[in-house]
Amino acid sequence: MKIVIAQMEHETNTFSPVPTPWDSFGPNGPYIGKEVTAAMKGTKTPIGAFIDLANKINADIRTPIAGLALPSGPVDLVAFQKFCDLICEEVSIGCDAVFLDLHGAMVVKNGSLDGEGTLLKKIRNINSKVPIAVSLDLHANVTEDIVNNCDVIVGYKTYPHIDMYETGYLAGSILLKSLKQEINPVMAWINQPILAHTLKMDTKEGAMAKLAAIAQSSETGDVLAASAFGGFPMADIPTAGMSSVVVTDGNKKLAKTTCNKIMQLAWTNRSEFIWEDIPLVKSIKKAARIDKGPVLLIDHADNCASGGTQDTMHVLKEALKQGLKEIAVGPIKDPEAVEKLIKIGKGITVTLNIGGKVDMPAINILGEPLRLTGVVKNITDGKYLVTGPQFTGMTMRMGRTVVFETDRAEIVITEELQEPLDLGVFTSVGINPTKKQYLLLKSRMYFKPVFGPIASEVVYCNGTGVTASDWRLFEYKNIRRPIYPIDKFP
Numbered sequence: 001m002k003i004v005i006a007q008m009e010h011e012t013n014t015f016s017p018v019p020t021p022w023d024s025f026g027p028n029g030p031y032i033g034k035e036v037t038a039a040m041k042g043t044k045t046p047i048g049a050f051i052d053l054a055n056k057i058n059a060d061i062r063t064p065i066a067g068l069a070l071p072s073g074p075v076d077l078v079a080f081q082k083f084c085d086l087i088c089e090e091v092s093i094g095c096d097a098v099f100l101d102l103h104g105a106m107v108v109k110n111g112s113l114d115g116e117g118t119l120l121k122k123i124r125n126i127n128s129k130v131p132i133a134v135s136l137d138l139h140a141n142v143t144e145d146i147v148n149n150c151d152v153i154v155g156y157k158t159y160p161h162i163d164m165y166e167t168g169y170l171a172g173s174i175l176l177k178s179l180k181q182e183i184n185p186v187m188a189w190i191n192q193p194i195l196a197h198t199l200k201m202d203t204k205e206g207a208m209a210k211l212a213a214i215a216q217s218s219e220t221g222d223v224l225a226a227s228a229f230g231g232f233p234m235a236d237i238p239t240a241g242m243s244s245v246v247v248t249d250g251n252k253k254l255a256k257t258t259c260n261k262i263m264q265l266a267w268t269n270r271s272e273f274i275w276e277d278i279p280l281v282k283s284i285k286k287a288a289r290i291d292k293g294p295v296l297l298i299d300h301a302d303n304c305a306s307g308g309t310q311d312t313m314h315v316l317k318e319a320l321k322q323g324l325k326e327i328a329v330g331p332i333k334d335p336e337a338v339e340k341l342i343k344i345g346k347g348i349t350v351t352l353n354i355g356g357k358v359d360m361p362a363i364n365i366l367g368e369p370l371r372l373t374g375v376v377k378n379i380t381d382g383k384y385l386v387t388g389p390q391f392t393g394m395t396m397r398m399g400r401t402v403v404f405e406t407d408r409a410e411i412v413i414t415e416e417l418q419e420p421l422d423l424g425v426f427t428s429v430g431i432n433p434t435k436k437q438y439l440l441l442k443s444r445m446y447f448k449p450v451f452g453p454i455a456s457e458v459v460y461c462n463g464t465g466v467t468a469s470d471w472r473l474f475e476y477k478n479i480r481r482p483i484y485p486i487d488k489f490p
């Protein structure tokens, strides 16, 4: 049996000014051909599971491409076409099945608003019969073209995503069973007009926990897979919204009723998917009153794991204005400042502009640096080994990194984008985060398993950026209307 296995993962924030070229899909661009298994075999990802499944049945594995880019602005058209061409070329040679590790929220610059649907349609145009299994992220905006052009879809049930491997494994297993004619997978889906905030999609709490639980408990009897998608709301496209996909063994009606049941629960609890912000001044005031540290200041409006520029300075500015001290900040992406500070070297007092280098035209905000005086305390190559519970064992690369120390803050400044997903962002540059009164983190969800256990309290700070959780900041032109919560529903 010959199986084509590929990965094309990108969550597109259509408001983000951060570009998404070919090179962003891997350390040196995507993995191609034999590089794919070398890099992805053994990883706890959907594609890792697909490779394991195919190996188990001694299949002839063909891996045209695997690439994953951090969330950012629309994907370059040439890069997208290259992904499609390589995958389609392999399918056209002939195969018995296709396993695809996709995200489900890819938008192409000057191209398709539904990257995954477009890719699947292209594959179907080459071979209308080839069975296709797809894994999707919980933040997928599921579309008609995605559902109509594959056989099995399974989405992550967790956020933070810790079931990527299991999701791929389930999708691949269902397809393999159907190839042996043991089952006959059929799908139903619904995409609902709810623009939910990702800050309210933690699958351990609130309405999203209920949704994840009902999806999980539905997977019994003839229901082979049930997925509830939170969707990705920072996407100005008609299909942005929550959705559900259910795969059953030959029972279309059961698939439909299960889908309805899941989405009915989402609609009933729709107000619980909306984040209510408090003004930044108030958040910092609240943080200032907390005696025991470390207090986490979560700068969620500028999170690079959702398309943020990771360089807005408004939360730090307000924290300093209100007199907070003993703050560790980071990372802030500012290659220009890194270059300057390395040239100046350690221990020399200097005043310079930090952060705020990138404009955000889609939300009408210009970059606004913060002028600070301090010294370079440390310079590193920015590499660190993850020891925490997520991405354990992986080497992270922040680019050249500088610790800039002012009288009240130690700021980690990097050349590359880096989510604070491990204590290593601080410990690797000589900062002990447990000894700080405040940790200012540009994060939304991934700080939780790592910084949560060491924190005395968490304070969400409504800073500035393209990942803000306030719909009024975004000018949506292409989403469907009416949509909750922008429009009123009875």
Ligand SMILES: [Zn+2]
Residues within 6 Å of the ligand: 137, 138, 139, 161
């Ligand atoms: Zn996601």
